[in-house]
Amino acid sequence: AAQPPWWRRAVFYQVYPRSFADSDGDGVGDLRGVTSRLDHLADLGVDCVWLSPIFDSPNEDMGYDVRDYRAVMSEMGTLADLDDLIAGAHERGMRIILDLVVNHTSAEHAWFRAAVADPDGPYGDYYHLQPGVPGEDGSGPPPNNWASFFGGSAWRWLPEAKRWALHLFAPGQMDLNWENPRVRAEVAEIVRWWRARGIDGFRLDVINYISKRPGLPDGNEAIGALMGFPGIEHYFFGPRLHEYLRELRATGFTRTAQDPRPPSTVRSRGADGTLGVPEPPDPVGVLVGETPGVGVEMSRLLSGARRRELDLVFNFDVLDGPGKVRWDDYRYDLGYLKGFYLDYLARLGPDDAIALFLDNHDNPRMLSKVLGTRDRDPVLRSAAAKALATIQLTLPGTPFLFQGQEIAAINQDFAAAAELKDVESVNRLAELRADGVAHEDALARVRPGARDHARVPMRWEPGPTTGFSTGTPWQVGREDSVGFTVAEQGADPGSVLSFHRDLIRLRRAEPALTDGGFRALLPRSREYFGWVRTAPGDGDDWLVEVNLTDRTIKRPRGLPAATGVLGSHGLARGPRMAPYECVVARVLIAG
Numbered sequence: 001a002a003q004p005p006w007w008r009r010a011v012f013y014q015v016y017p018r019s020f021a022d023s024d025g026d027g028v029g030d031l032r033g034v035t036s037r038l039d040h041l042a043d044l045g046v047d048c049v050w051l052s053p054i055f056d057s058p059n060e061d062m063g064y065d066v067r068d069y070r071a072v073m074s075e076m077g078t079l080a081d082l083d084d085l086i087a088g089a090h091e092r093g094m095r096i097i098l099d100l101v102v103n104h105t106s107a108e109h110a111w112f113r114a115a116v117a118d119p120d121g122p123y124g125d126y127y128h129l130q131p132g133v134p135g136e137d138g139s140g141p142p143p144n145n146w147a148s149f150f151g152g153s154a155w156r157w158l159p160e161a162k163r164w165a166l167h168l169f170a171p172g173q174m175d176l177n178w179e180n181p182r183v184r185a186e187v188a189e190i191v192r193w194w195r196a197r198g199i200d201g202f203r204l205d206v207i208n209y210i211s212k213r214p215g216l217p218d219g220n221e222a223i224g225a226l227m228g229f230p231g232i233e234h235y236f237f238g239p240r241l242h243e244y245l246r247e248l249r250a251t252g253f254t255r256t257a258q259d260p261r262p263p264s265t266v267r268s269r270g271a272d273g274t275l276g277v278p279e280p281p282d283p284v285g286v287l288v289g290e291t292p293g294v295g296v297e298m299s300r301l302l303s304g305a306r307r308r309e310l311d312l313v314f315n316f317d318v319l320d321g322p323g324k325v326r327w328d329d330y331r332y333d334l335g336y337l338k339g340f341y342l343d344y345l346a347r348l349g350p351d352d353a354i355a356l357f358l359d360n361h362d363n364p365r366m367l368s369k370v371l372g373t374r375d376r377d378p379v380l381r382s383a384a385a386k387a388l389a390t391i392q393l394t395l396p397g398t399p400f401l402f403q404g405q406e407i408a409a410i411n412q413d414f415a416a417a418a419e420l421k422d423v424e425s426v427n428r429l430a431e432l433r434a435d436g437v438a439h440e441d442a443l444a445r446v447r448p449g450a451r452d453h454a455r456v457p458m459r460w461e462p463g464p465t466t467g468f469s470t471g472t473p474w475q476v477g478r479e480d481s482v483g484f485t486v487a488e489q490g491a492d493p494g495s496v497l498s499f500h501r502d503l504i505r506l507r508r509a510e511p512a513l514t515d516g517g518f519r520a521l522l523p524r525s526r527e528y529f530g531w532v533r534t535a536p537g538d539g540d541d542w543l544v545e546v547n548l549t550d551r552t553i554k555r556p557r558g559l560p561a562a563t564g565v566l567g568s569h570g571l572a573r574g575p576r577m578a579p580y581e582c583v584v585a586r587v588l589i590a591g
């Protein structure tokens with residue numbers, strides 16, 4: 001049988017370079033820092049590293065505002081540093097993908113500067129530029145009622161160009177006009193340029209926003225009120241999205257016979273983790289789409305194998321319970337997560353794939369959403385972290401870990417507005433203050449959903465700067481727990497880190513846990529999440545069980561006979577399951 005593409009079995013790991021490891025003491029994480037920690041990722045069993053943006057940027061939105069797609073951000077290092085990182089990852093059997101931010105560029109990008117200098121020139125049509133109201137110097141209303149995700153209108157008046165310019169995110173993040181074939185060709189060239197340097201693919205930032213409805217009509221007020229962002233119905237799944245994605249896959253991501261062999265390719269890794277020879281270059285680089293707002297059916301349309309568009313997409317509906325948004329301060333119910341995945345998996349066809357993620361750089365930590373203020377309880381924290389890992393690493397799908405998950409990272413006790421660095425948090429605080437909300441209340445309303453929680457320095461070892469930097473970190477963590485650093489957990493066989501290593505090792509060795517069938521047990525229970533992965537060939541079947549609650553529950557009866565191999569509370573599998581207890585067991589063959 002044809003081998004499934006590598007990314008169907010792979011474990012991805014997202015690195016937020018600014019907060020991962022700082023090699024030169026300037027307090028900002030960098031590429032040499034990541035390279036210095038590649039062994040940690042290899043030991044964890046990672047197959048592919050995703051780097052959040054490292055391109056030259058004025059950092060209005062921490063790199064998601066790119067000024068030059070072929071240059072490395074000066075704080076993070078040089079192209080040579082990146083080449084070393086690529087070679088280092090490949091040498092250890094890990095692929096590496098970058099973050100392609102092409103729904104928009106920085107306002108400092110040469111294209112935008114040329115567009116402003118001559119809006120009717122060749123670059124004017126690279127962006128969505130609209131004239132103001134004749135006679136008035138832009139004091140008229142913006143072209144439509146679209147709102148920016150970071151507050152205010154999505155339009156900025158450019159007095160020097162006498163044009164309005166569209167920016168769905170920050171005023172320095174200018175939306176590209178993908179209707180323009182030259183823009184699409186530029187993006188394909190950027191992809192080819194990095195593929196030729198050995199990059200194995202890209203995560204594509206807000207890629208479902210690139211096709212806007214022609215004429216950029218006003219958003220429907222009711223939809224705007226519901227979704228919070230007027231106009232979103234006119235761009236979150238635009239009319240030419242599928243066409244653009246197919247084109248980019250063919251023209252940017254697909255190797256041609258003329259393409260030179262990249263300087264390095266990933267070394268193969270056996271089921272027991274031993275490294276082999278370098279693999280041939282992948283015919284197509286992997287395309288991982290960040291697609292906020294899409295549901296299951298749209299996810300399938302964007303990533304079904306025969307569609308030849310994206311390979312995997314992030315469906316964000318898993319991150320917040322029904323009727324909840326990121327800013328709400330509530331306890332996340334893992335019963336909802338179970339229901340979400342059972343529904344999603346039931347609707348997938350053989351052509352489809354699913355990306356399994358719970359944390360990323362845009363969200364507070366899932367562990368803290370589940371545990372609330374009990375996230376400082378080391379026993380519950382470890383148990384719940386192992387339970388989340390078990391779900392992410394043994395359900396059918398491709399897991400994406402985010403840095404820190406492997407050591408049970410939690411949210412921060414940010415005590416002052418000045419501790420929040422993220423443009424979205426800062427703008428939201430300012431808006432609330434402008435609406436007369438008292439300082440403390442404003443902070444209390446922003447803190448639960450702040451992206452800053454995910455962006456504090458990695459906890460490599462105990463100490464004020466947690467082994468992240470010898471200088472003063474750009475962002476300071478606000479939790480001082482003992483026992484939750486890589487150094488403390490690395491040597492502890494019972495730690496969350498060791499559990500991740502053991503689980504990923506088991507996943508690599510047991511085909512049922514990657515390619516196997518899936519059968520849910522007691523699907524309606526909101527406290528017990530159990531399933532069987534059936535081996536594709538003659539391998540073993542595996543039973544996986546998770547207590548979704550912070551209470552002790554009865555273990556259901558009538559389960560397949562199985563022997564515990566990995567468990568958060570021992571392997572016995574007695575009549576009760578402790579809070580968040582999880583176990584992975586080999587199903588015994590009857591007779």
Ligand SMILES: O=C(CO[C@H]1O[C@H](CO)[C@@H](O)[C@H](O)[C@H]1O)[C@@H](O)[C@H](O)[C@H](O)CO
Nearest residue numbers: 061064101149169205206290292362424
């Ligand atoms: O819609 C996105 C897109 O995020 C991507 O695009 C954003 C713009 O590039 C960038 O800020 C994010 O870091 C990147 O992941 C959100 O998840 C975003 O975090 C925001 O909170 C909207 O409310």
